[in-house]
Amino acid sequence: MDRGKLSRRDRLVKEKRHDTYQQPGKWPEPTVCRECGSLFQSGRWSWRKPPKQAHKILCPACQRIADNCPAGYVEIRGTYFIEHREELLNLIFSEEKLEKTEHPIERIMSISHEDDRTVVTTTGVHVARRIGKALLHACHGDLSMQYGDDENSIRVYWTR
Ligand SMILES: [Zn+2]
Numbered sequence: 304m305d306r307g308k309l310s311r312r313d314r315l316v317k318e319k320r321h322d323t324y325q326q327p328g329k330w331p332e333p334t335v336c337r338e339c340g341s342l343f344q345s346g347r348w349s350w351r352k353p354p355k356q357a358h359k360i361l362c363p364a365c366q367r368i369a370d371n372c373p374a375g376y377v378e379i380r381g382t383y384f385i386e387h388r389e390e391l392l393n394l395i396f397s398e399e400k401l402e403k404t405e406h407p408i409e410r411i412m413s414i415s416h417e418d419d420r421t422v423v424t425t426t427g428v429h430v431a432r433r434i435g436k437a438l439l440h441a442c443h444g445d446l447s448m449q450y451g452d453d454e455n456s457i458r459v460y461w462t463r
Contacts (some may be wrong), residue, residue: 336362375431
């Protein structure tokens with residue numbers, strides 16, 4: 304691991320010390336996301352049908368997507384993943400679906416393939432952690448996770 308990569312990682316953590324995406328009391332209730340239709344009510348986001356008189360905003364997940372500001376990064380390396388990529392991508396998407404069904408603001412933002420790694424970015428820390436644990440559980444390999452100071456961001460590394 305080279306020094307350039309480490310310093311970039313430090314900077315990402317510092318930028319996200321204050322989670323402007325999920326401050327308590329930020330939204331009146333009920334509030335609905337004008338992009339994805341998720342509903343904020345009783346202090347949490349859900350996929351319940353919004354009442355007609357709901358306030359309209361961008362939910363934290365859609366806001367992060369609009370800002371291109373992920374909360375989670377899952378970095379996947381190794382020949383095993385390359386050899387089983389389709390199968391493991393299906394696993395990743397099914398884990399996302401399970402998490403998102405319960406928690407609308409936990410989603411995959413993007414998946415990019417580079418020469419020696421695949422990077423999954425997410426709108427929440429929980430779905431990133433879930434994907435890492437699912438890969439470990441299904442395929443073993445090596446998993447490590449690194450939270451930002453505030454626990455509003457996470458970097459997950461899985462290799463096999
Ligand atoms: Zn939304």
